[in-house]
Amino acid sequence: MTTRNVSRFWEWGKKIICVGRNYADHAKELMNAIPKDPVLFLKTPSAYLTEGSPILIPKYSNNLHHEIELGVVIGKGGTSISQSSAMDHVAGYALCLDMTARDIQDDCKSKGLPWTLAKAFDTSCPISEFIPKEKIPDPGNVKIWLKVNDQMRQHGCTSEMIFSIPFLISYISEIISLEEGDLILTGTPKGVSAVQVHDELHAGIDDVVSMTFKVDKLKQ
Amino acid sequence: MTTRNVSRFWEWGKKIICVGRNYADHAKELMNAIPKDPVLFLKTPSAYLTEGSPILIPKYSNNLHHEIELGVVIGKGGTSISQSSAMDHVAGYALCLDMTARDIQDDCKSKGLPWTLAKAFDTSCPISEFIPKEKIPDPGNVKIWLKVNDQMRQHGCTSEMIFSIPFLISYISEIISLEEGDLILTGTPKGVSAVQVHDELHAGIDDVVSMTFKVDKLKQ
Numbered sequence: 001m002t003t004r005n006v007s008r009f010w011e012w013g014k015k016i017i018c019v020g021r022n023y024a025d026h027a028k029e030l031m032n033a034i035p036k037d038p039v040l041f042l043k044t045p046s047a048y049l050t051e052g053s054p055i056l057i058p059k060y061s062n063n064l065h066h067e068i069e070l071g072v073v074i075g076k077g078g079t080s081i082s083q084s085s086a087m088d089h090v091a092g093y094a095l096c097l098d099m100t101a102r103d104i105q106d107d108c109k110s111k112g113l114p115w116t117l118a119k120a121f122d123t124s125c126p127i128s129e130f131i132p133k134e135k136i137p138d139p140g141n142v143k144i145w146l147k148v149n150d151q152m153r154q155h156g157c158t159s160e161m162i163f164s165i166p167f168l169i170s171y172i173s174e175i176i177s178l179e180e181g182d183l184i185l186t187g188t189p190k191g192v193s194a195v196q197v198h199d200e201l202h203a204g205i206d207d208v209v210s211m212t213f214k215v216d217k218l219k220q
Numbered sequence: 221m222t223t224r225n226v227s228r229f230w231e232w233g234k235k236i237i238c239v240g241r242n243y244a245d246h247a248k249e250l251m252n253a254i255p256k257d258p259v260l261f262l263k264t265p266s267a268y269l270t271e272g273s274p275i276l277i278p279k280y281s282n283n284l285h286h287e288i289e290l291g292v293v294i295g296k297g298g299t300s301i302s303q304s305s306a307m308d309h310v311a312g313y314a315l316c317l318d319m320t321a322r323d324i325q326d327d328c329k330s331k332g333l334p335w336t337l338a339k340a341f342d343t344s345c346p347i348s349e350f351i352p353k354e355k356i357p358d359p360g361n362v363k364i365w366l367k368v369n370d371q372m373r374q375h376g377c378t379s380e381m382i383f384s385i386p387f388l389i390s391y392i393s394e395i396i397s398l399e400e401g402d403l404i405l406t407g408t409p410k411g412v413s414a415v416q417v418h419d420e421l422h423a424g425i426d427d428v429v430s431m432t433f434k435v436d437k438l439k440q
């Protein structure tokens with residue numbers, strides 16, 4: 001195996017594990033109960049999108065939402081990782097968008113169907129450049145924000161998370177073994193809303209990273 | 221990149237895309253409607269299990285079910301693949317088990333939650349050896365069977381599928397780009413039932429492949 005560079009995890013990482021409803025204010029805005037355990041769902045690596053390429057609205061959705069989230073990049077894999085050692089398994093972070101076809105998700109929820117079409121379509125996981133671990137000394141106190149066409153839509157702090165990053169790593173790794181290059185999306189603060197063709201999404205963590213993505217329609 | 225061997229797709233493939241309710245008799249036995257579109261859900265590659273290692277019952281489930289399925293291994297990736305060219309993208313097949321925590325899945329369905337805990341836990345995707353494409357000249361007419369402790373539990377034919385393999389490849393690739401090494405699980409015929417610790421699952425496609433897995437409890 002050639003040496004893999006974790007700062008380009010999206011090229012070879014195998015998993016994107018997402019946590020839903022991890023900020024109480026966001027759970028409330030979607031009329032969801034505060035979860036007792038983390039709500040987990042999956043995207044696949046074909047959902048990754050890096051700056052320069054557009055977010056594409058799936059043909060089957062009329063209500064594509066932005067969810068700005070802190071992503072945790074796994075550096076060292078493991079199973080049943082303890083909370084106390086969880087941070088040793090982190091290589092770094094990425095600012096991420098969990099693009100969500102809300103109309104489809106609502107339909108799936110009401111029918112008891114899996115969320116795949118709502119969450120895992122191509123371009124559903126735009127990401128920033130890799131953020132080395134040292135650049136975020138306290139991942140439990142990171143302010144993330146998202147503007148759409150220069151209007152602030154989401155701003156929150158990871159201190160508002162219901163389940164902390166070490167808890168999530170430990171919880172997930174009991175069920176699904178983690179591997180180097182895996183990404184965990186840690187949930188979104190309130191303020192999710194629909195995007196339209198030609199919108200410009202600009203997001204950041206002050207003094208750490210910023211990213212910009214355009215929205216386009218899936219051609220065909 | 222070193223050359224990857226598709227006959228060991230489970231070591232480096234990035235996606236497992238599963239189709240639910242693709243056999244009418246199975247949809248009926250779980251009291252589900254016959255779907256108008258394929259029902260898609262995801263496992264992650266950490267779910268792969270090859271012969272010699274046991275299927276582990278998750279600690280949170282008291283009703284782990286077997287679902288025997290034909291898996292399609294992608295050889296050539298693509299987006300929006302046409303049905304007429306779909307078979308050109310197939311490298312081969314694997315006989316697969318979609319192990320399902322049915323109690324958890326029922327709970328997720330009733331609460332509108334994603335199926336991750338029911339479907340994507342470690343060891344939830346036992347697979348046979350790789351079956352080269354030439355060994356299955358007509359994938360639309362393959363008999364698959366599963367015995368538990370020498371009792372026949374499932375036997376079906378891919379001719380009973382609601383959505384054919386070329387249709388599934390085309391449908392999925394419109395939403396989620398396919399890549400070399402990806403696996404598509406094509407659904408299970410009727411006869412799903414619970415497994416217990418020490419059960420032996422023996423499955424096959426006559427004259428093509430067979431596989432055996434023991435069931436164990438997750439230790440801890």
Ligand SMILES: [Mg+2]
Binds near residue numbers: 016044045235262263
């Ligand atoms: Mg995956």
Ligand SMILES: [Mg+2]
Binds near residue numbers: 067
């Ligand atoms: Mg989210």
Ligand SMILES: [Mg+2]
Binds near residue numbers: 238239240287407408
């Ligand atoms: Mg199945």
